[in-house]
Amino acid sequence: MDLDFTPADDAFRAEVRDWLATHVPDVPLPSLETAEGFAAHREWERTLSADRWSVVSWPEEYGGRGVPLLHWLIFEEEYYAAGAPGRVSQNGISLLAPTLLEHGSAQQCARILPPMASGEVIWAQAWSEPEAGSDLASLTSTAVRAEGGWRISGQKTWSSRAAFADRAFGLFRSDPGADRPHRGLTYLMFPLDAEGVTVRPIGRLDGKPAFAELFLDEVFVPDEDVIGEPHQGWRVAMSTAGDERGLTLRSPGRFTAAAERLTALWRQHADPADSALRDRVADAVIGARAYQLFAYAGVSALAAGVDTGGRASGASSSLNKIFWSELDIALHEAALDVLGPLGELSDGAPDAPDGGAWAEGYTFSLAGPVYAGTNEIQRDIVAERLLGLPKGRR
Amino acid sequence: MRFLLDPETRDFARSLDGMLGAAGTEGAVRAWAAGDHGPGRALWARLSDSGVFGLAVPERYQGLGPLPVELTVAFEVLGRHAVPGPVVETVAAAALLGRHAEASGADPVGGGLLAEIASGKRSASLQLAAQGPYALDADAADAVLVVEGDTLRIAAGWGPVQPSADPARRLAAPQVGTVLAQGPEVTAAAAHAADVAALMTAAQALGVGRKLLAGTVEHVKQRAQFGVQVGSFQAVKHRLADTLLGLEFAAPLVHAAALALAGCSPDAGREVAAAKVAAGEAAYRASRTALQLHGALGYTDELGLSLWIRKARPLRDAWGTPAACRARVLSAAGTEATA
CATH class of the missing domain: 2.40.110.10 (Butyryl-CoA Dehydrogenase, subunit A, domain 2)
Structure with missing residues (x-):
């Protein structure tokens, strides 16, 4: 058992980091949930894809690099650590593409995946x-x-x-x-x-x-x-739903990066004597690390062909989904509390700290326990498929 | 990267689990709680035959270690079986003596304590003054070590046994005894021992939590009310799902902390603290779930599972309270206080 990266892993990480350092926009793009922001994020997808960074784990013929899942995790860690824009193509990339790769025809993959990779079709x-x-x-x-x-x-x-x-x-x-x-x-x-x-x-x-x-x-x-x-x-859709709940929709890198930023925010602004707030910041850091390690374990098990704890059954993607969606909210709530009276400023407010990133992130996080199958349904799945409890009325 | 237990480690855990399952630890736990150490000592001998204590002792002193990953796996099994006695303290004492011997060239206790820990001939308890006033099972341990500041002593005796919330944990304040060693090597070795103790406690808590979850799942499958299994109710299911969630996400933190200790990583202290918080809280939540979902049965000491229910809270707080560990998680690299 080890957590060591090989020289090849490190080289990949360095390549990602170098590219991001020269390409990530200095000024954050407008929210991707607006017409202007959507267009700007589509343009960013084009930039990513021009250098084959939009879908690194896909086969090369569809615009990817064919790298193993561990490298995708590394890519995501670097991507969010660099403060790169949100992915407007996320739903296609993490929900439709895995379904096409598993159930679609070669003709469909060839027709649909490359324009998805380039942001041409969202x-x-x-x-x-x-x-x-x-x-x-x-x-x-x-x-x-x-x-x-x-x-x-x-x-x-x-x-x-x-x-x-x-x-x-x-x-x-x-x-x-x-x-x-x-x-x-x-x-x-x-x-x-x-x-x-x-x-x-x-x-x-x-x-x-x-x-x-x-x-x-x-x-x-x-x-x-x-x-x-x-x-x-x-049957086809359930494989997609599993992907959505699982790793690919919200990678650990998002949370490890957000936890780093939260820690920096806390060091800069918080009252060190406020131990209740300190504990919540610590819990966000611990949670992000736990999710990262859980993913490393999952990727290692997949690579070794070992099924530990029902991972292959798909039910562990429900564990993942509950975990990251609730971590996301707790992390952003802690950030807003660190910001105190400035925490209520919306992402459009001129005085909003960090360009409104915390406010936008908080609003975004609130939907997590609802979409991709509510957390109530996920808990039913965990209880029935991982703990073997009897089915009951929902 | 292969963040996955090796097949040999998994086999080791399985055989240890089988041995303790066959031995039936419940009687030994109840006897230990009543002050009868006989069955617990017999269990100790079987543990050392399985090689558990050797994992903590360097090869120079007839051990196989130190092997933190294998130790955490073993301690998770010990927790699952609620093994009584100063198991954490013995391993932490071995870590302290081993680390000190590495720095100073000699086992400070002399008389071959390290080798005898490895062989299971002697047990030890340990009190680090910075962590609290008591040593666990001082009356049962063959040696009680005490570190205060940069001074290591062997206790001359101990005060009255103080009952714990977990009846199988018996606490006593050591009395000042002979100085064995003094200096910065002691301080450093004690800090390392505190990390090892915290991690072993976390691993034990994880095992306690898993046992509580499994026992409670069995119960709610069998118990019927309103004509159906209570485990079919959503409120019950969701509480159990959350309990599993806590344990599943604590386990990788425990293994990562073991790897950090094994590799002498500068992040080891923070990794251990994160594991201790997550495993301690997850096990405690499991004990609350077990108590609640067993109904009134869960509030009786007749229930076998009560031995685990009562263990979870003390383990959450022993060798690093959640508050202390959370503060440590946020300590900047290189600035964390040593124990």
């Missing part, structure tokens, strides 16, 4: 519906067979990034006669500017249009935009 997810949230399998949007494809109708909602994104992916009921709710669903991709699509942006808690409602009226989707077999969408 993806939104279209899972939830007004009456289907945690109980996703109860969804009622339909896909009806048509010449050469499908026509999709219905309403999707809480669709992250959909206000400004180019395309979306989601599940649709293709076989209304199936005997169980999660059977007879098909996984489809569609353009958000297609005929029959209406996008109504929804303001998140601070009013920024971070997600949208999608109204779909007989939107045509060609067969080539079905992922996996028709009616098998649930």
Whole structure:
């Protein structure tokens, strides 16, 4: 057992760090949940991808570097430590791409992944519906067979990034006669500017249009935009949902970097005699380190082909999700408390500390325990699949 | 990087677990709590046969160590079986003597204490004045070492036994005895011993927490109310899920701290402190969960699991309180106070 990096690991880290040092914008980009910020972040994706840094763990043919997962973790540590911009392509990269690589055809991968890597096409997810949230399998949007494809109708909602994104992916009921709710669903991709699509942006808690409602009226989707077999969408989607909950959506690097910044903020501003606040800062540092080590252990187990503690079952991604989402909030709450009376200034306020990064980060963190499967559902999954407790009513 | 226990280490843990499971530690724990050390000493002999104490002693003194990673794995198993006695203190004393011998060239106690710890012939307790006034199980240990400032003494005796919240932990204040060694080597060796003690306590707490979780999961699967297993209720499930979460994210901190100690990393103190906070808090939360989900049964000393329920809180606070450890986590590199 060791935590040692090889010279090759160190060289990779140094290369990432050098590139970031010369390319990360000096002035933070505007929030990616605004039209102006979305465009600026898309441009940043282009910059990343021009030097093959946007999707390092992907195969080279799709714009990646084919590096092992450990190097992706290293990349993420350096990326967030450098204060680089948020990733506007995150949902496509960490949710759709793993699904395509596992279930998609070679033709689909070749057509869809390179423009995703370059930021040319930015993806939104279209899972939830007004009456289907945690109980996703109860969804009622339909896909009806048509010449050469499908026509999709219905309403999707809480669709992250959909206000400004180019395309979306989601599940649709293709076989209304199936005997169980999660059977007879098909996984489809569609353009958000297609005929029959209406996008109504929804303001998140601070009013920024971070997600949208999608109204779909007989939107045509060609067969080539079905992922996996028709009616098998649930199985395909669950692998994506696992990725979302797990490591790839929120890497440990985000939290180790944020914990470093919190510690610096605390040293600079806090009253050292306030031990209650000190304890919470310490807990954020400990939590970030724990998540980093948990990920190193997971990556090591994967590389060694060992399943420790049900990691391969996917249920451990639920542990991950609960952990990072609650750590994120606790960390930002501690930061706001360190800032005292300045903590309430929103990210748009001229006097907001650190350019409003803490305020923006706090607002962003509040959604964590809700999206990607609420933490209540995740705790059910942990209890049932990792502890073997009986299923009960939700 | 391979942040994964080696197969040999896992096998070692499995065989230790099997041995202690077959020995049935509960009776020894209850006897120990009543002041009868006989069954506990028999257990001690079996532990040393398994090589546990040798892991703490350098090879020059007939040990196999020091091997912090293997020790933490062993101590997690000891916690799972609630093994009584000054196990942490014996290993910490070995760390102190071993580190001092490395610096000064000789075992300060003489008489081969280090070698006899390795062979299981003698046990030791340890009091570091900076950490508190008591030594654990001074009445059962074969030697009681005391460090105050830069002075190492062997205790001449001890005061009355003070019962702990964990009845198997028996505390007593050592009496001033003969000076064995003095100087900066003692201070440095004692700081190292404090780290080892904190880490072993963290590992033990992790084992205590895992035992509490497993026992409680079994209980809620069997116990029925309103016509269904109580483990099917969300409030019960979520509390158990949170308990697992705490333990799962504490475990890698414990292993990383062991690696830091093994590699004499400058971050070792902070890594140990982080592990101690996380494991101590996770085990304590597990004990609260166990008590609550066993209902009134959980509040009785007849319940076997009560031995673990009562152990969690003292382990959380022994060898570094959460507050002290959290402060240490934030201490800047090179500035942390030594014990």
